[in-house]
Amino acid sequence: MSPPTITGSWSIAIHGGAGEIDRSAPADLQQAYRESLSRALAVGRDALADGAAALDVVELTVRTLEEDPLFNSGRGAAFDALGGHELDASIMDGATLACGAVAGVRTVRNPVRLARQVLERSGHVLLVGSGAEAFADALGPDLIERVANTWFDTDMRRVELERRQAAGAAPGLFAAAPWRGTVGTVVRDREGRLAAATSTGGLTGKRYGRVGDTPLIGAGTYANGLVAVSCTGIGEEFIRHGIARDVAARVQHASASLRAAADAVIRTVLRPGSGGLIAVDALGQIVVSFNTEAMYRGAATSAGRFEVGLFPGECQ
């Protein structure tokens, strides 16, 4: 693979999940999401403008979104069926195909930070549950901050769990929109390197021990020398179809444009209402594609683009 590069330019796209909100949501809530997206996007933009590497920028930006209680990752993570939180995250360096992920962690304040350490220091790609927590223990609190599981609690997510339970929704049934959310970032840096990272609390009311697409390289996250992809939606669907890698494979093997590859996967592979993705290619072109009513997202480039959006027609 020898991707074309334009040295010096950079691009970043972020998402905060698909399908959680519709146009009837209170205007102040919509505005709060736009402001949160703008804040996180500005953090990534400033780092890229300073010459930071793609891998560092995706970690930094996802960490910023994890700290924001509006999004379903880190603080503000969804509750599982037992009323606790199990968090998943992954990160991938397109330049080297190095990747790291954690699943089902309960006390790690910033799961994407631990995923980065899995990439750097574990010799493995994916650590789960108590094994991931033991790895965090070994790295120490200066590198990996730990919190009580209740630290992730927010009233907004508790109401979602209560609503879901009141509706008598069976475990495993997640077709309706409000039970989800995730954050992710894709970047092309000044050197032409690509990277992707994704982090989530998973689906509200999910079974204890359930793992979605977010920590699975090739399903929820993928990056190589040609594209970087971060997905959000009903994880089981994204796992089934290997969505992130499918987008990359269409670009790599079928010479599809990133737009054509992303739209084909979202419109013809996934069932309507499943979710969406953000992606960037080696030329720095950003694509957003989703088949839900809305998707929290933002995009910025060295050419001066800086925009966020929630609904179709904005920030494509």
Ligand code: ASP
């Ligand atoms: N994909 C995440 C999961 O299934 C949820 C989401 O993106 O909304 O865990």
